[in-house]
Amino acid sequence: MTTPALEAIGLTKRFRGPGGHSLTAVDGIDLTIGSGEIVAFLGPNGAGKTTTVDMLLGLTSPSGGTVRVYGEAPRRAVVDGRVSAVMQTGGLLPDFTVRETIRAIAALHGRPDRVDTVVERAGLGKLADRLVQACSGGEQQRLKFALALVPDPDLVILDEPTTGMDVGARQEFWDTMRAHAADGRTVVFATHYLAEADAFADRTVLMSHGRIRADGPTAEVRAAYGGQTMTIRPPADVVGVDGIDRAWLDDVRRAVAPLGVTDLEVSSASLEAAFLALTGAPETDPGPSGAATYTPTDLPTVAQEALQ
Numbered sequence: 440m441t442t443p444a445l446e447a448i449g450l451t452k453r454f455r456g457p458g459g460h461s462l463t464a465v466d467g468i469d470l471t472i473g474s475g476e477i478v479a480f481l482g483p484n485g486a487g488k489t490t491t492v493d494m495l496l497g498l499t500s501p502s503g504g505t506v507r508v509y510g511e512a513p514r515r516a517v518v519d520g521r522v523s524a525v526m527q528t529g530g531l532l533p534d535f536t537v538r539e540t541i542r543a544i545a546a547l548h549g550r551p552d553r554v555d556t557v558v559e560r561a562g563l564g565k566l567a568d569r570l571v572q573a574c575s576g577g578e579q580q581r582l583k584f585a586l587a588l589v590p591d592p593d594l595v596i597l598d599e600p601t602t603g604m605d606v607g608a609r610q611e612f613w614d615t616m617r618a619h620a621a622d623g624r625t626v627v628f629a630t631h632y633l634a635e636a637d638a639f640a641d642r643t644v645l646m647s648h649g650r651i652r653a654d655g656p657t658a659e660v661r662a663a664y665g666g667q668t669m670t671i672r673p674p675a676d677v678v679g680v681d682g683i684d685r686a687w688l689d690d691v692r693r694a695v696a697p698l699g700v701t702d703l704e705v706s707s708a709s710l711e712a713a714f715l716a717l718t719g720a721p722e723t724d725p726g727p728s729g730a731a732t733y734t735p736t737d738l739p740t741v742a743q744e745a746l747q
């Protein structure tokens with residue numbers, strides 16, 4: 440059997456919280472990630488993602504449980520260049536250029552041969568001679584990614600890697616990441632962005648309150664927790680400037696079929712629906728767009744049956 444990239448058993452981290460109370464940030468996580476997987480850790484603020492990542496990298500010691508990276512202690516795997524990370528925090532030297540920064544880190548790793556490859560892989564060719572202080576937040580984030588690639592790691596761990604990037608930069612970043620993963624590398628990233636997990640991860644591990652709430656192929660996590668979504672187009676006379684008439688919507692909740700609804704569409708719910716269902720966040724109000732979306736749990740059984 441091949442050694443997994445990551446294996447955590449009963450991984451736990453407790454902190455001393457305000458007033459001396461113990462706070463369990465990570466609560467007995469079991470997790471195995473194989474080589475070549477792209478895995479998203481998805482969860483709201485305070486779910487325990489960063490604490491988990493810190494333990495996977497040996498930056499903080501678990502209060503309980505074990506973690507192995509390619510069968511080794513995390514610190515050993517980092518020293519051996521098998522794993523590297525792009526973290527939320529961690530500074531860059533503002534007076535260095537992008538290339539000088541990469542050269543310095545490559546020298547530290549004894550890998551000066553990697554500079555050109557890394558500049559190209561991270562798409563930094565045009566920025567190579569720019570001072571770090573003149574780079575945007577997104578460009579600096581990309582530079583951090585480049586630094587993580589210097590030791591040619593088998594596993595890259597990224598904590599909120601696209602923070603500060605606009606939509607275009609985010610897209611470019613993930614294109615780069617895909618190219619990196621294409622030759623069998625393992626990528627694990629923590630994110631708040633549901634769309635990123637949906638678009639880039641084969642597998643999603645959904646965390647809240649320090650526990651894993653769901654773990655599986657991203658499409659399955661979506662299907663299991665998001666169920667299905669029904670989109671309806673109401674008759675024109677019930678749509679006003681303020682949106683769809685509330686009384687009419689109540690009627691729809693009671694019985695969809697007799698009300699002249701057309702263009703009934705049933706589709707897979709978004710990962711967002713899964714996320715909301717799991718984290719217990721309030722449901723969004725149907726906007727004034729003239730169309731309304733409900734999860735089946737909103738609807739009476741009769742309406743759900745009509746959709747089967």
Ligand SMILES: Nc1ncnc2c1ncn2[C@@H]1O[C@H](COP(=O)(O)OP(=O)(O)OP(=O)(O)O)[C@@H](O)[C@H]1O
Nearest residue numbers: 454455456464482483484485486487488489490491
């Ligand atoms: N050093 C620390 N001391 C005390 N409590 C901490 C410490 N680090 C994290 N925590 C607490 O542990 C919990 C989990 O935090 P963590 O940063 O792992 O969550 P997260 O999912 O990464 O959140 P975010 O998405 O906001 O980064 C939170 O309640 C946090 O306040």
